[in-house]
Amino acid sequence: MFKTNNVTSRIFERQIRTPAPGTSVHSARRFYENLVPSFTIYDVECPDHSFFKFTDDGQYFVCFSRNRQDLIVYRPTWLSFSCKGEDCDNNQELPPQVKRFESFFTQLYVKPLASCNELICKDFFLYMESNQFGIFATSTAQIQDARGTDGAILGVPSFEKITIHLFRLEDGFKLDEKVFHNDCVNLTHNMGAFLYDDLLAVVSLRYQTIHILQIRDSGNLVDVRAIGAYCREDDELFINSSSQLAGNRGDLVDNGTNHDQPNSNNSFLSGIKQRLLSFIFREIWSEETDQTQRVQCLKKKFYFHFQDYVDLVILKVQFLDRHHLLIKFGSVDVGASRNTDQLPAFFAVYNMETTEIVAFYQNAADELYLLFERFCDHFHATSINSMYMNFISSHSNNIHALEQLKSMKNKATSISQDSARHDNALLDTISSIVF
Amino acid sequence: MHPNLSDILGAGQKPSFHSSPMGSMLGNLPSFDPHNFSQLRPSDPSNPSKMVPSTYRPTHSRTLPPPDQVIATEAKNILIRNIYQRAEEKLRSKRAATEHLIPEHGCKQTRPSTS
Numbered sequence: 174m175f176k177t178n179n180v181t182s183r184i185f186e187r188q189i190r191t192p193a194p195g196t197s198v199h200s201a202r203r204f205y206e207n208l209v210p211s212f213t214i215y216d217v218e219c220p221d222h223s224f225f226k227f228t229d230d231g232q233y234f235v236c237f238s239r240n241r242q243d244l245i246v247y248r249p250t251w252l253s254f255s256c257k258g259e260d261c262d263n264n265q266e267l268p269p270q271v272k273r274f275e276s277f278f279t280q281l282y283v284k285p286l287a288s289c290n291e292l293i294c295k296d297f298f299l300y301m302e303s304n305q306f307g308i309f310a311t312s313t314a315q316i317q318d319a320r321g322t323d324g325a326i327l328g329v330p331s332f333e334k335i336t337i338h339l340f341r342l343e344d345g346f347k348l349d350e351k352v353f354h355n356d357c358v359n360l361t362h363n364m365g366a367f368l369y370d371d372l373l374a375v376v377s378l379r380y381q382t383i384h385i386l387q388i389r390d391s392g393n394l395v396d397v398r399a400i401g402a403y404c405r406e407d408d409e410l411f412i413n414s415s416s417q418l419a420g421n422r423g424d425l426v427d428n429g430t431n432h433d434q435p436n437s438n439n440s441f442l443s444g445i446k447q448r449l450l451s452f453i454f455r456e457i458w459s460e461e462t463d464q465t466q467r468v469q470c471l472k473k474k475f476y477f478h479f480q481d482y483v484d485l486v487i488l489k490v491q492f493l494d495r496h497h498l499l500i501k502f503g504s505v506d507v508g509a510s511r512n513t514d515q516l517p518a519f520f521a522v523y524n525m526e527t528t529e530i531v532a533f534y535q536n537a538a539d540e541l542y543l544l545f546e547r548f549c550d551h552f553h554a555t556s557i558n559s560m561y562m563n564f565i566s567s568h569s570n571n572i573h574a575l576e577q578l579k580s581m582k583n584k585a586t587s588i589s590q591d592s593a594r595h596d597n598a599l600l601d602t603i604s605s606i607v608f
Numbered sequence: 609m610h611p612n613l614s615d616i617l618g619a620g621q622k623p624s625f626h627s628s629p630m631g632s633m634l635g636n637l638p639s640f641d642p643h644n645f646s647q648l649r650p651s652d653p654s655n656p657s658k659m660v661p662s663t664y665r666p667t668h669s670r671t672l673p674p675p676d677q678v679i680a681t682e683a684k685n686i687l688i689r690n691i692y693q694r695a696e697e698k699l700r701s702k703r704a705a706t707e708h709l710i711p712e713h714g715c716k717q718t719r720p721s722t723s
Contacts, residue, residue: 456698459698459699493685493687493688494684494685494688497688522688522691531691531692531695532691532694532695540694544687544690544691547690548686548687548690551685551686551687551688552687
């Protein structure tokens with residue numbers, strides 16, 4: 174069966190033939206080969222909002238008010254007109270309505286999002302396509318001279334109140350919210366959050382916790398787990414009860430003293446830090462069979478860098494599937510900065526159900542790069558519901574894209590012979606696309 | 609029931625009616641060439657054929673599936689599967705080294721302080 178490019182015959186084909194299973198979205202999108210923009214309209218008077226984003230399904234256009242307190246949502250209702258006559262293509266006259274903003278967008282509602290001392294984060298928006306729920310964030314101003322509190326790490330700014338709002342975009346009805354007090358979540362460009370199906374992961378940089386929330390169909394934001402100091406739900410109970418018996422919690426047992434001490438003085442490492450360190454230890458342990466070699470190896474690779482490993486902080490998180498997280502660790506200096514991609518990074522794959530680290534990749538490991546080259550589509554964990562993602566070309570499913578990636582990598586590594594710069598080049602390639 | 613055959617066949621052509629042994633199946637439908645369908649012997653409706661479609665008889669049993677085999681989609685996606693596989697491989701090749709290290713999994717026992 175040969176495919177035609179003519180739009181009329183494509184429409185007839187659409188009438189009489191069903192597309193191959195699962196490709197209905199793809200067949201519909203092919204019409205964009207026939208429908209091309211032919212006009213640009215300038216100097217349209219627009220309302221004074223800061224326009225932000227279209228949702229992925231094209232149903233809503235999200236804007237924020239200039240004072241960053243209100244949410245304004247429009248429905249894109251594109252102007253349509255017909256032309257009757259012989260010479261329609263060359264006829265440059267458009268109807269006068271095209272000069273009006275309202276011809277293209279219909280305002281649905283204006284809802285206050287932030288209260289008086291808060292501002293909307295105008296880079297943060299997540300969209301849940303299946304229910305048409307939108308997730309926004311508001312935060313208060315940054316607190317200067319944030320004092321370290323119990324569990325908080327130093328070197329990360331603090332905000333008095335960060336709120337994640339869940340809205341039903343259809344009518345602007347607020348469904349639920351999750352508040353973080355005296356915390357820091359990296360909200361620019363959704364860096365501190367990741368939405369996968371109905372699971373939302375939010376990284377609290379200050380308390381080094383990954384909050385997993387579930388968005389239920391009823392509109393509730395439910396806490397599923399908090400990974401950080403504790404991995405399982407009953408860890409906190411267990412640790413508190415056993416530490417009372419053993420009394421080895423160090424300075425945390427004394428009330429009101431030494432709260433500003435850095436965490437590394439605490440002799441007890443729990444939660445995900447413990448999982449990570451024990452995984453690294455066992456990996457290095459199992460590399461050598463000879464006992465003395467093993468100890469040497471450990472000294473060199475583990476104990477020498479022990480403090481560096483302990484000081485690693487969780488920077489970003491993404492889902493690989495419903496049970497596995499890909500966690501990016503790094504140094505605390507880059508915790509709040511935007512451009513984290515150039516500095517050394519460590520990636521760990523963590524299974525939330527078994528609470529075990531499955532894999533750990535140090536700083537642009539070749540293994541991670543190979544996985545990424547072969548399975549790039551699975552790093553962009555998307556919901557199974559979004560059908561259009563099935564047909565995106567990437568270098569894991571397209572040989573031409575793979576060629577391009579390889580030539581990019583070769584160019585980057587051939588310039589620098591030094592192995593450290595080779596690693597950086599590799600890390601560039603990974604980081605530019607993984608998150 | 610009596611279409612105008614000259615209309616169907618177009619001007620200048622005459623329909624030809626020839627009786628054929630296919631009388632019972634085709635009825636009195638016209639045919640262009642009287643020898644069409646002359647070789648065909650229709651089946652007798654009073655004695656229907658007992659033939660069933662042929663089944664394939666394999667000559668060996670080397671590729672038979674196990675009798676209790678159930679085929680289901682793997683729940684883990686290919687990336688996760690690959691990551692676990694590599695972890696397993698590393699562990700398997702160094703299994704002797706790790707034997708001394710792994711305690712019983714999943715038990716939370718209070719251990720005396722070692723500091």
